[in-house]
Amino acid sequence: GQQLNQSPQSMFIQEGEDVSMNCTSSSIFNTWLWYKQDPGEGPVLLIALYKAGELTSNGRLTAQFGITRKDSFLNISASIPSDVGIYFCAGHSGNTGKLIFGQGTTLQVKP
Amino acid sequence: DSGVTQTPKHLITATGQRVTLRCSPRSGDLSVYWYQQSLDQGLQFLIQYYNGEERAKGNILERFSAQQFPDLHSELNLSSLELGDSALYFCASSVAGSWGLGELFFGEGSRLTVL
Numbered sequence: 001g002q003q004l005n006q007s008p009q010s011m012f013i014q015e016g017e018d019v020s021m022n023c024t025s026s027s028i029f030n031t032w033l034w035y036k037q038d039p040g041e042g043p044v045l046l047i048a049l050y051k052a053g054e055l056t057s058n059g060r061l062t063a064q065f066g067i068t069r070k071d072s073f074l075n076i077s078a079s080i081p082s083d084v085g086i087y088f089c090a091g092h093s094g095n096t097g098k099l100i101f102g103q104g105t106t107l108q109v110k111p
Numbered sequence: 112d113s114g115v116t117q118t119p120k121h122l123i124t125a126t127g128q129r130v131t132l133r134c135s136p137r138s139g140d141l142s143v144y145w146y147q148q149s150l151d152q153g154l155q156f157l158i159q160y161y162n163g164e165e166r167a168k169g170n171i172l173e174r175f176s177a178q179q180f181p182d183l184h185s186e187l188n189l190s191s192l193e194l195g196d197s198a199l200y201f202c203a204s205s206v207a208g209s210w211g212l213g214e215l216f217f218g219e220g221s222r223l224t225v226l
Contacts, residue, residue: 033214042113042201042217043154088154098167099144099215101154 006089006102013079014110021105022073023089031092032065032072037104038085046087047074079109114138115218117202123224129190132221136183136204142166143185144205144215145177149198160185189223197225 006023013019023032031050035043047058049065049072056063062075072091076083089102114137124130136143145157156169160179171177174192179185189196199222203215 040219042115042203042219043215044113044217045214048214098156098159098169100156101146103153 004089004091004100004102006105008105009103010106010108012108012110015079015081017079019076019079019083019107020073021087021089022071023091023102024071025091025100026070027093028069029091029093030069032063033090033092033099034061034063034072034074035088035090035101036085037088043088076107079107081109081111083107084109113216113218115202115204115216117200117218117221119221120219121222121224123226124192125226126192126194128192128225129188130192130223132187132189132200132202132223134185134187134202134204134218136185136202137216140204140206140216141183142205143179143183144203145171145185145187146201146203146217147198148201148220149195154201157187192223192225194225197223199223 004023004025033048034046037043047063052069053067054065060077086104086106088104090099092099116135118133141162144159147155157171158177159167163179174190177187199220201217201220203217205215
């Protein structure tokens with residue numbers, strides 16, 4: 001079945017540093033999304049990307065939909081302690097009608 | 112607050128038992144999705160309902176079933192429970208029938224522990 005490979009699995013960074021994580025797939029997606037999950041909460045949508053090559057920002061977050069439609073990255077600039085959490089990429093394929101999630105990147109920020 | 116309500120928040124039960132998890136979607140949302148999140152598996156899609164009808168199916172076991180009622184709330188039934196069924200079960204909702212618009216709103220989850 002479709003799988004998303006998300007990396008890195010975890011990151012431990014200093015406050016103020018920039019962060020980058022990415023997702024790759026063996027198949028094409030029509031939509032790429034990035035969610036964040038805080039402890040004890042459900043995932044919350046951060047950014048949605050709908051076109052190959054699209055670059056979208058949401059505050060300090062920037063994400064891109066890869067040209068091949070098989071990958072996406074998320075950058076967080078000038079990290080702060082509240083950025084701590086698990087970040088998930090998700091891809092939607094019109095063929096299967098399913099939203100597939102990556103394994104998540106756990107981010108820890110040291111003040 | 113996403114507007115999606117899940118009950119119960121926590122549930123502890125024994126192997127072989129049956130439980131029902133309940134979800135109320137956001138007001139106006141017609142689609143309900145169920146996901147299972149365990150430590151080593153990430154978020155696994157189980158099933159989607161749209162306006163009362165099954166729309167898409169994922170890796171849902173035969174021991175599990177779901178339905179969406181006329182008032183659009185949904186229930187996920189887990190039977191003959193095994194230790195490996197211990198996980199967080201999330202419900203999400205969206206307006207559209209497909210994920211094309213991408214925005215799912217997740218509830219806070221129901222944590223199931225099977226002893």
